[in-house]
Amino acid sequence: MNNLDKKDRIILINQYKILAALDTDDRSHYKELIEILENGYSVFYNLIDQWVGDDMPSEEGRFVLNVLDLYRAIEDLKRSTKDSRINSHPYSFFRGFDGNNETEYMGFCRFLIETQGKFQEQKPYLLKNDNLNSHTPMTPKYLRMLRKRAELNIDFSLTPEEAIQILDA
CATH class of the missing domain: 1.10.287 (Helix Hairpins)
Structure with missing residues (x-):
């Protein structure tokens, strides 16, 4: 100003x-x-x-929402299958975003989950993912996962095979 x-x-x-x-x-x-x-x-x-942040572009907010939507589908699949490949996969739970390099995304996730009460299936992981701080950049991984989901032309429900392909992306 x-x-x-x-x-x-x-x-x-x-x-x-x-x-x-x-x-x-x-x-x-x-x-x-x-x-x-x-x-x-x-x-x-x-x-x-100085205490007012810059605007988060809509496409960045949409990216975070798409990642959380994808993990909602993965959580739904985990509840309906006992496939150990999915449950033991290192990316089978949402790791959050890097607090140093993806701070705006991490803050938006916290807002969505803690303030708005959305994506409540992520709450059990808050200890496991250090309150949504992955401590390593995750955007490239999530972009690959979203591209794979689009390539497979999947809207919401996943089969175990599709989930493995997405998680391995």
């Missing part, structure tokens, strides 16, 4: 005055932001929005 017109500054000043009155623990922080805005110290405008 580099430029704010006076109208935007007035709106933000009023918001921060309200917050300063309501949140006594952070009152000094809000007063600092008010002073920055009142005086137009644009060099410090980045303090106003």
Whole structure:
């Protein structure tokens, strides 16, 4: 945030005055932001929005949803089959995303599972996958798995053979 017109500054000043009155623990922080805005110290405008992340592109969000949908299908298959090739496969459970290199994806997964309550079949794995942090980049693997699923022309239900092909991708 580099430029704010006076109208935007007035709106933000009023918001921060309200917050300063309501949140006594952070009152000094809000007063600092008010002073920055009142005086137009644009060099410090980045303090106003530093806690707001950049937009996640829709295609990236769709990628995460597709990966979780694929793992939902794998979980459904695991419940209906006792095929040891699937249950013992190293990628038979969702490993999450790398906290250092795929942080935005990992955060989105946590939002979907913990905040929105979606993909609850993943909750039992949160200890096994370190709360969705794979500690290694997983995007290339998931892309191969999704490509294999598309190549096999599978919407949801998987056979054990299809699942093995996808997991081995």
